[in-house]
Amino acid sequence: MRHFTVTVPEGGVVEGQTFLAPLPSEYEAGEGYKRIQAPTGRWKDGLFDCGMYGWFHASLCCALCCTQIAMGQVMARLRLSWLGSPTPAASAGSNTIHSNFRNTFNVVLCLVCAYTVFSVSLEFAAMPPPKWDYELDGAYYVPAVVPLLRMWGSLLFTIWSIWALLKTRRSLRSTYSIPVSRQCANAEENCPGCEDFVCAACCGCCVVGQMLRHTGEYETYGGRCCSSSGHVRGTPAVV
Template sequence: MTLAAGYQLDIELDGVNYKCQVPTGGVEAGQKFNVKAFDLESTAALPMDRWRDVLLAQVMTRLKLNWNGEAGNKGNTFKVIVGVWIAFILVRWVLGLGINYGNAQILQTVIFYLDIAFFIFIIVLAVRTRSYLRARSNIPERNCAGCEDCCCVFWCSCCTLTQMARHTYDFDKYQAVCCNSTGIASGVAEIV
Protein backbone atom coordinates (compact mmCIF):
# COMPACT_ATOMS: atom_id res chain seq x y z
CA MET A 1 0.00 0.00 0.00
CA THR A 2 1.38 3.45 -0.95
CA LEU A 3 0.56 6.47 1.23
CA ALA A 4 0.60 10.05 -0.01
CA ALA A 5 2.44 12.85 1.78
CA GLY A 6 0.35 14.41 4.51
CA TYR A 7 -1.83 11.34 5.06
CA GLN A 8 -2.53 10.98 8.79
CA LEU A 9 -2.76 7.58 10.35
CA ASP A 10 -3.49 6.36 13.85
CA ILE A 11 -1.01 3.98 15.43
CA GLU A 12 -0.81 2.20 18.77
CA LEU A 13 2.44 1.85 20.71
CA ASP A 14 2.61 0.28 24.16
CA GLY A 15 -1.15 0.66 24.57
CA VAL A 16 -1.17 4.40 23.78
CA ASN A 17 -2.85 5.77 20.65
CA TYR A 18 -0.85 8.20 18.52
CA LYS A 19 -1.42 10.08 15.30
CA CYS A 20 1.38 10.43 12.77
CA GLN A 21 1.61 12.00 9.36
CA VAL A 22 3.32 10.62 6.25
CA PRO A 23 6.31 12.87 5.41
CA THR A 24 6.82 14.88 2.24
CA GLY A 25 7.28 12.61 -0.76
CA GLY A 26 4.96 9.91 0.59
CA VAL A 27 5.96 6.31 1.33
CA GLU A 28 5.89 3.04 -0.58
CA ALA A 29 4.66 -0.28 0.81
CA GLY A 30 7.34 -1.78 3.07
CA GLN A 31 9.32 1.48 3.32
CA LYS A 32 10.39 2.55 6.83
CA PHE A 33 10.10 6.20 7.85
CA ASN A 34 10.46 8.29 11.00
CA VAL A 35 7.90 10.88 12.05
CA LYS A 36 6.86 12.78 15.14
CA ALA A 37 3.85 11.16 16.79
CA PHE A 38 1.28 12.92 18.96
CA ASP A 39 -0.55 11.35 21.87
CA LEU A 40 -4.21 11.35 20.86
CA GLU A 41 -5.31 11.25 24.48
CA SER A 42 -3.78 14.61 25.45
CA THR A 43 -3.13 16.62 22.30
CA ALA A 44 -5.52 17.85 19.64
CA ALA A 45 -4.48 16.49 16.24
CA LEU A 46 -2.47 19.30 14.68
CA PRO A 47 -1.05 19.09 11.17
CA MET A 48 2.69 18.83 10.65
CA ASP A 49 4.67 20.18 7.66
CA ARG A 50 1.73 22.31 6.46
CA TRP A 51 -0.62 25.02 7.79
CA ARG A 52 -4.20 24.48 8.85
CA ASP A 53 -6.60 26.87 7.75
CA VAL A 54 -7.42 35.32 17.12
CA LEU A 55 -5.62 37.36 18.76
CA LEU A 56 -1.85 37.46 18.44
CA ALA A 57 -1.36 37.57 22.22
CA GLN A 58 -3.44 34.40 22.66
CA VAL A 59 -1.45 32.56 19.99
CA MET A 60 1.81 33.72 21.60
CA THR A 61 0.62 32.54 25.03
CA ARG A 62 -0.44 29.15 23.60
CA LEU A 63 3.05 28.75 22.13
CA LYS A 64 4.68 29.79 25.43
CA LEU A 65 6.37 32.81 23.86
CA ASN A 66 7.20 35.90 25.91
CA TRP A 67 5.95 39.43 25.14
CA ASN A 68 8.59 40.04 22.45
CA GLY A 69 7.94 36.82 20.51
CA GLU A 70 10.76 34.67 21.84
CA ALA A 71 10.53 31.29 23.55
CA GLY A 72 10.48 31.82 27.27
CA ASN A 73 8.19 32.58 30.18
CA LYS A 74 4.64 32.98 28.90
CA GLY A 75 3.37 34.15 32.30
CA ASN A 76 2.72 37.77 31.39
CA THR A 77 2.60 37.62 27.59
CA PHE A 78 -1.12 38.28 27.23
CA LYS A 79 -1.15 41.00 29.91
CA VAL A 80 1.87 42.81 28.46
CA ILE A 81 0.57 42.76 24.86
CA VAL A 82 -2.90 43.93 25.91
CA GLY A 83 -1.30 46.56 28.17
CA VAL A 84 0.83 47.89 25.32
CA TRP A 85 -2.24 48.03 23.08
CA ILE A 86 -4.32 49.89 25.70
CA ALA A 87 -1.45 52.32 26.36
CA PHE A 88 -1.12 52.95 22.61
CA ILE A 89 -4.86 53.67 22.29
CA LEU A 90 -4.89 55.99 25.33
CA VAL A 91 -1.78 57.95 24.32
CA ARG A 92 -3.08 58.31 20.79
CA TRP A 93 -6.48 59.46 22.08
CA VAL A 94 -4.93 62.07 24.42
CA LEU A 95 -2.67 63.37 21.65
CA GLY A 96 -5.69 63.53 19.34
CA LEU A 97 -7.56 65.66 21.87
CA GLY A 98 -4.59 68.01 22.06
CA ILE A 99 -4.71 68.73 18.33
CA ASN A 100 -7.64 71.09 18.90
CA TYR A 101 -5.86 73.00 21.68
CA GLY A 102 -2.19 73.03 20.81
CA ASN A 103 0.23 72.90 17.94
CA ALA A 104 -1.61 70.57 15.56
CA GLN A 105 1.39 70.06 13.27
CA ILE A 106 3.66 68.76 16.03
CA LEU A 107 0.97 66.54 17.55
CA GLN A 108 0.05 65.07 14.18
CA THR A 109 3.72 64.27 13.58
CA VAL A 110 4.00 62.60 17.00
CA ILE A 111 0.84 60.56 16.31
CA PHE A 112 2.21 59.54 12.91
CA TYR A 113 5.48 58.25 14.41
CA LEU A 114 3.61 56.56 17.26
CA ASP A 115 1.44 54.75 14.70
CA ILE A 116 4.53 53.66 12.75
CA ALA A 117 6.26 52.40 15.92
CA PHE A 118 3.20 50.41 17.00
CA PHE A 119 2.78 48.98 13.49
CA ILE A 120 6.43 47.84 13.44
CA PHE A 121 6.06 46.36 16.95
CA ILE A 122 3.05 44.26 15.89
CA ILE A 123 4.68 43.19 12.61
CA VAL A 124 7.86 42.06 14.42
CA LEU A 125 5.85 40.09 17.01
CA ALA A 126 3.72 38.42 14.35
CA VAL A 127 6.75 37.55 12.18
CA ARG A 128 8.61 36.06 15.17
CA THR A 129 5.52 34.11 16.24
CA ARG A 130 4.85 32.74 12.74
CA SER A 131 8.52 31.84 12.28
CA TYR A 132 8.57 30.01 15.62
CA LEU A 133 5.34 28.14 14.84
CA ARG A 134 6.50 27.25 11.33
CA ALA A 135 9.83 25.89 12.65
CA ARG A 136 8.10 24.02 15.46
CA SER A 137 5.68 22.34 13.03
CA ASN A 138 8.33 21.60 10.37
CA ILE A 139 6.54 23.79 7.82
CA PRO A 140 9.00 24.84 5.10
CA GLU A 141 8.83 28.19 3.37
CA ARG A 142 7.11 27.62 0.05
CA ASN A 143 6.90 31.17 -1.29
CA CYS A 144 9.24 34.14 -0.85
CA ALA A 145 12.07 31.98 0.51
CA GLY A 146 13.87 33.70 3.37
CA CYS A 147 11.13 36.25 3.98
CA GLU A 148 7.83 34.34 3.75
CA ASP A 149 6.87 35.07 7.36
CA CYS A 150 7.43 38.80 6.90
CA CYS A 151 5.59 38.91 3.56
CA CYS A 152 2.58 37.00 4.90
CA VAL A 153 2.31 39.18 8.00
CA PHE A 154 2.86 42.45 6.14
CA TRP A 155 0.57 41.82 3.17
CA CYS A 156 -2.17 39.81 4.84
CA SER A 157 -1.86 40.08 8.62
CA CYS A 158 -5.50 39.19 9.38
CA CYS A 159 -5.31 35.96 7.39
CA THR A 160 -1.91 35.13 8.86
CA LEU A 161 -3.08 35.62 12.45
CA THR A 162 -6.13 33.46 11.76
CA GLN A 163 -3.88 30.81 10.21
CA MET A 164 -1.67 30.76 13.32
CA ALA A 165 -4.67 30.65 15.65
CA ARG A 166 -6.20 27.71 13.81
CA HIS A 167 -2.85 25.91 13.77
CA THR A 168 -2.46 26.07 17.54
CA TYR A 169 -5.92 24.80 18.47
CA ASP A 170 -8.50 22.41 17.05
CA PHE A 171 -11.56 24.63 16.64
CA ASP A 172 -13.42 21.78 14.95
CA LYS A 173 -13.24 19.76 18.14
CA TYR A 174 -13.20 22.41 20.88
CA GLN A 175 -15.00 25.72 21.30
CA ALA A 176 -12.89 28.87 21.54
CA VAL A 177 -13.08 31.20 24.54
CA CYS A 178 -12.85 34.93 23.98
CA CYS A 179 -11.87 36.51 27.27
CA ASN A 180 -8.85 34.66 28.59
CA SER A 181 -5.12 34.66 27.92
CA THR A 182 -5.07 31.67 25.54
CA GLY A 183 -8.51 31.59 23.92
CA ILE A 184 -8.70 27.93 24.97
CA ALA A 185 -11.38 26.57 27.28
CA SER A 186 -10.11 25.39 30.67
CA GLY A 187 -9.46 21.67 30.85
CA VAL A 188 -8.48 21.36 27.17
CA ALA A 189 -4.92 20.15 26.61
CA GLU A 190 -2.45 22.83 25.54
CA ILE A 191 0.24 22.32 22.95
CA VAL A 192 3.33 20.98 24.66
Protein backbone atom coordinates (compact mmCIF):
# COMPACT_ATOMS: atom_id res chain seq x y z
CA MET A 1 0.00 0.00 0.00
CA ARG A 2 1.30 3.46 -0.92
CA HIS A 3 0.50 6.68 0.94
CA PHE A 4 0.62 10.34 0.00
CA THR A 5 -0.55 13.64 1.47
CA VAL A 6 -3.61 15.48 0.14
CA THR A 7 -5.46 18.70 0.94
CA VAL A 8 -9.01 18.19 2.20
CA PRO A 9 -11.87 20.07 0.52
CA GLU A 10 -12.91 23.47 1.80
CA GLY A 11 -14.97 23.10 4.97
CA GLY A 12 -13.11 20.00 6.11
CA VAL A 13 -14.25 16.39 6.33
CA VAL A 14 -15.56 14.10 9.04
CA GLU A 15 -14.45 10.61 9.97
CA GLY A 16 -15.57 8.04 7.43
CA GLN A 17 -16.31 10.59 4.71
CA THR A 18 -14.97 9.88 1.21
CA PHE A 19 -13.60 12.50 -1.16
CA LEU A 20 -11.46 12.53 -4.30
CA ALA A 21 -7.98 13.97 -4.71
CA PRO A 22 -5.68 13.98 -7.75
CA LEU A 23 -2.91 11.40 -7.79
CA PRO A 24 0.67 12.68 -7.58
CA SER A 25 2.55 12.58 -10.87
CA GLU A 26 4.77 9.70 -9.73
CA TYR A 27 1.68 7.56 -9.17
CA GLU A 28 0.50 8.14 -12.71
CA ALA A 29 3.74 6.92 -14.22
CA GLY A 30 2.85 3.25 -13.92
CA GLU A 31 0.34 1.70 -16.30
CA GLY A 32 -1.59 0.23 -13.39
CA TYR A 33 -2.39 3.71 -12.08
CA LYS A 34 -3.36 5.24 -15.40
CA ARG A 35 -6.72 6.97 -15.07
CA ILE A 36 -8.67 9.73 -16.74
CA GLN A 37 -8.27 12.88 -14.69
CA ALA A 38 -11.51 14.78 -14.04
CA PRO A 39 -11.70 17.97 -11.95
CA THR A 40 -12.99 17.76 -8.39
CA GLY A 41 -14.93 20.45 -6.56
CA ARG A 42 -16.20 22.07 -9.76
CA TRP A 43 -17.53 21.31 -13.21
CA LYS A 44 -14.97 21.09 -15.98
CA ASP A 45 -17.00 23.50 -18.10
CA GLY A 46 -20.42 25.09 -18.32
CA LEU A 47 -23.75 23.46 -19.04
CA PHE A 48 -23.99 25.09 -22.47
CA ASP A 49 -20.35 24.68 -23.56
CA CYS A 50 -21.48 22.03 -26.00
CA GLY A 51 -19.18 22.94 -28.87
CA MET A 52 -15.87 23.24 -27.05
CA TYR A 53 -14.52 20.13 -28.84
CA GLY A 54 -16.16 20.96 -32.15
CA TRP A 55 -19.73 20.77 -33.38
CA PHE A 56 -19.28 17.27 -34.78
CA HIS A 57 -17.55 15.74 -31.77
CA ALA A 58 -18.88 12.35 -30.67
CA SER A 59 -19.94 13.64 -27.24
CA LEU A 60 -22.09 16.39 -28.74
CA CYS A 61 -23.61 14.29 -31.52
CA CYS A 62 -24.52 11.46 -29.16
CA ALA A 63 -25.92 13.79 -26.49
CA LEU A 64 -28.12 15.59 -29.03
CA CYS A 65 -29.30 12.67 -31.14
CA CYS A 66 -29.29 9.79 -28.64
CA THR A 67 -29.53 11.39 -25.21
CA GLN A 68 -30.39 8.21 -23.31
CA ILE A 69 -27.61 6.27 -25.06
CA ALA A 70 -25.11 8.96 -24.07
CA MET A 71 -26.47 8.81 -20.53
CA GLY A 72 -25.75 5.08 -20.55
CA GLN A 73 -22.14 5.84 -21.47
CA VAL A 74 -21.83 8.15 -18.46
CA MET A 75 -23.35 5.43 -16.27
CA ALA A 76 -20.76 2.95 -17.53
CA ARG A 77 -17.92 5.37 -16.81
CA LEU A 78 -19.15 6.05 -13.28
CA ARG A 79 -20.02 2.39 -12.58
CA LEU A 80 -23.71 3.09 -12.00
CA SER A 81 -26.80 0.97 -12.45
CA TRP A 82 -29.33 1.59 -15.22
CA LEU A 83 -31.26 3.73 -12.73
CA GLY A 84 -28.25 5.94 -12.05
CA SER A 85 -27.58 4.55 -8.57
CA PRO A 86 -24.06 3.66 -7.38
CA THR A 87 -23.08 -0.01 -7.50
CA PRO A 88 -20.24 -1.87 -5.77
CA ALA A 89 -16.89 -0.75 -7.13
CA ALA A 90 -15.06 -2.83 -9.67
CA SER A 91 -12.07 -4.89 -8.63
CA ALA A 92 -9.20 -2.75 -7.41
CA GLY A 93 -6.37 -2.10 -9.81
CA SER A 94 -8.37 -2.60 -13.00
CA ASN A 95 -7.97 0.17 -15.56
CA THR A 96 -10.87 -0.92 -17.74
CA ILE A 97 -14.59 -0.72 -17.14
CA HIS A 98 -15.86 -3.91 -15.55
CA SER A 99 -18.24 -6.07 -17.56
CA ASN A 100 -21.03 -5.36 -15.07
CA PHE A 101 -20.94 -1.72 -16.04
CA ARG A 102 -20.86 -2.51 -19.74
CA ASN A 103 -24.02 -4.47 -18.97
CA THR A 104 -25.51 -1.24 -17.60
CA PHE A 105 -24.97 0.34 -20.99
CA ASN A 106 -26.50 -2.70 -22.69
CA VAL A 107 -29.60 -2.45 -20.49
CA VAL A 108 -30.01 1.22 -21.39
CA LEU A 109 -29.51 0.42 -25.07
CA CYS A 110 -32.15 -2.32 -24.92
CA LEU A 111 -34.62 0.02 -23.20
CA VAL A 112 -34.17 2.69 -25.86
CA CYS A 113 -34.46 0.19 -28.72
CA ALA A 114 -37.53 -1.46 -27.16
CA TYR A 115 -39.26 1.90 -26.73
CA THR A 116 -38.43 2.87 -30.31
CA VAL A 117 -39.88 -0.37 -31.69
CA PHE A 118 -42.91 0.01 -29.41
CA SER A 119 -43.58 3.57 -30.60
CA VAL A 120 -43.14 2.77 -34.29
CA SER A 121 -45.42 -0.26 -33.99
CA LEU A 122 -48.16 1.88 -32.47
CA GLU A 123 -47.76 4.44 -35.25
CA PHE A 124 -48.33 1.71 -37.82
CA ALA A 125 -51.30 0.41 -35.83
CA ALA A 126 -52.88 3.88 -35.92
CA MET A 127 -52.48 4.29 -39.67
CA PRO A 128 -55.73 4.16 -41.66
CA PRO A 129 -56.25 1.06 -43.81
CA PRO A 130 -56.59 1.20 -47.61
CA LYS A 131 -59.72 2.91 -48.87
CA TRP A 132 -61.37 -0.33 -49.88
CA ASP A 133 -61.35 -1.45 -46.24
CA TYR A 134 -63.23 1.60 -44.97
CA GLU A 135 -66.73 1.37 -43.65
CA LEU A 136 -69.49 2.42 -46.02
CA ASP A 137 -69.59 5.92 -44.55
CA GLY A 138 -65.85 6.35 -45.06
CA ALA A 139 -65.12 6.74 -41.35
CA TYR A 140 -62.10 5.14 -39.74
CA TYR A 141 -61.73 4.63 -36.03
CA VAL A 142 -58.41 4.01 -34.28
CA PRO A 143 -58.79 1.37 -31.56
CA ALA A 144 -58.96 3.08 -28.17
CA VAL A 145 -56.13 0.92 -26.83
CA VAL A 146 -53.61 2.39 -29.30
CA PRO A 147 -53.52 5.99 -27.99
CA LEU A 148 -53.74 4.62 -24.45
CA LEU A 149 -50.67 2.43 -24.94
CA ARG A 150 -48.87 5.29 -26.65
CA MET A 151 -49.58 7.64 -23.75
CA TRP A 152 -48.50 5.19 -21.04
CA GLY A 153 -45.41 4.10 -22.95
CA SER A 154 -44.30 7.68 -23.48
CA LEU A 155 -45.03 8.58 -19.86
CA LEU A 156 -43.08 5.65 -18.40
CA PHE A 157 -40.10 6.20 -20.71
CA THR A 158 -40.03 9.92 -19.88
CA ILE A 159 -40.20 9.24 -16.14
CA TRP A 160 -37.34 6.74 -16.37
CA SER A 161 -35.25 9.11 -18.50
CA ILE A 162 -35.61 12.02 -16.09
CA TRP A 163 -35.17 9.91 -12.95
CA ALA A 164 -32.11 8.06 -14.25
CA LEU A 165 -30.51 11.29 -15.47
CA LEU A 166 -31.25 13.02 -12.17
CA LYS A 167 -29.63 10.17 -10.23
CA THR A 168 -26.66 10.01 -12.59
CA ARG A 169 -25.98 13.73 -12.25
CA ARG A 170 -26.32 13.51 -8.47
CA SER A 171 -23.93 10.55 -8.36
CA LEU A 172 -21.39 12.42 -10.48
CA ARG A 173 -21.61 15.51 -8.28
CA SER A 174 -21.16 13.35 -5.20
CA THR A 175 -18.20 11.50 -6.69
CA TYR A 176 -16.38 14.67 -7.68
CA SER A 177 -17.56 16.82 -4.74
CA ILE A 178 -19.28 19.32 -7.04
CA PRO A 179 -21.58 21.69 -5.11
CA VAL A 180 -24.83 23.08 -6.45
CA SER A 181 -24.68 26.39 -8.27
CA ARG A 182 -24.96 29.58 -6.28
CA GLN A 183 -28.23 30.42 -8.03
CA CYS A 184 -29.82 27.23 -6.66
CA ALA A 185 -28.19 27.19 -3.23
CA ASN A 186 -31.20 28.63 -1.38
CA ALA A 187 -33.69 26.46 -3.22
CA GLU A 188 -31.56 23.38 -2.56
CA GLU A 189 -31.83 23.93 1.19
CA ASN A 190 -35.62 23.80 1.03
CA CYS A 191 -35.86 21.19 -1.71
CA PRO A 192 -32.78 18.93 -1.90
CA GLY A 193 -32.10 17.71 -5.42
CA CYS A 194 -34.10 20.43 -7.16
CA GLU A 195 -31.15 21.54 -9.30
CA ASP A 196 -30.55 18.02 -10.57
CA PHE A 197 -34.26 17.59 -11.30
CA VAL A 198 -34.66 20.89 -13.15
CA CYS A 199 -31.55 20.26 -15.26
CA ALA A 200 -32.60 16.69 -16.08
CA ALA A 201 -36.19 17.64 -16.92
CA CYS A 202 -35.54 20.83 -18.89
CA CYS A 203 -32.28 20.27 -20.75
CA GLY A 204 -31.34 16.60 -20.69
CA CYS A 205 -29.05 16.70 -23.73
CA CYS A 206 -27.03 19.60 -22.25
CA VAL A 207 -26.71 17.78 -18.92
CA VAL A 208 -25.52 14.58 -20.58
CA GLY A 209 -23.06 16.49 -22.75
CA GLN A 210 -21.60 18.25 -19.72
CA MET A 211 -21.16 14.94 -17.86
CA LEU A 212 -19.51 13.34 -20.89
CA ARG A 213 -17.04 16.20 -21.15
CA HIS A 214 -16.35 16.19 -17.41
CA THR A 215 -15.43 12.51 -17.38
CA GLY A 216 -13.96 12.33 -20.87
CA GLU A 217 -10.59 14.11 -20.99
CA TYR A 218 -11.16 14.47 -24.72
CA GLU A 219 -8.05 16.62 -25.00
CA THR A 220 -6.05 13.38 -24.69
CA TYR A 221 -8.42 10.56 -25.62
CA GLY A 222 -10.79 10.47 -28.56
CA GLY A 223 -14.55 10.13 -28.31
CA ARG A 224 -16.67 7.51 -30.00
CA CYS A 225 -20.44 7.29 -30.35
CA CYS A 226 -20.67 3.53 -30.84
CA SER A 227 -19.06 2.28 -27.64
CA SER A 228 -20.26 1.46 -24.15
CA SER A 229 -18.12 4.20 -22.59
CA GLY A 230 -18.10 6.84 -25.32
CA HIS A 231 -14.32 6.45 -25.65
CA VAL A 232 -12.06 4.89 -28.23
CA ARG A 233 -10.59 1.49 -27.48
CA GLY A 234 -7.69 1.54 -25.02
CA THR A 235 -8.86 4.58 -23.08
CA PRO A 236 -8.23 4.14 -19.33
CA ALA A 237 -11.05 4.04 -16.83
CA VAL A 238 -12.50 7.16 -15.26
CA VAL A 239 -11.26 8.06 -11.77
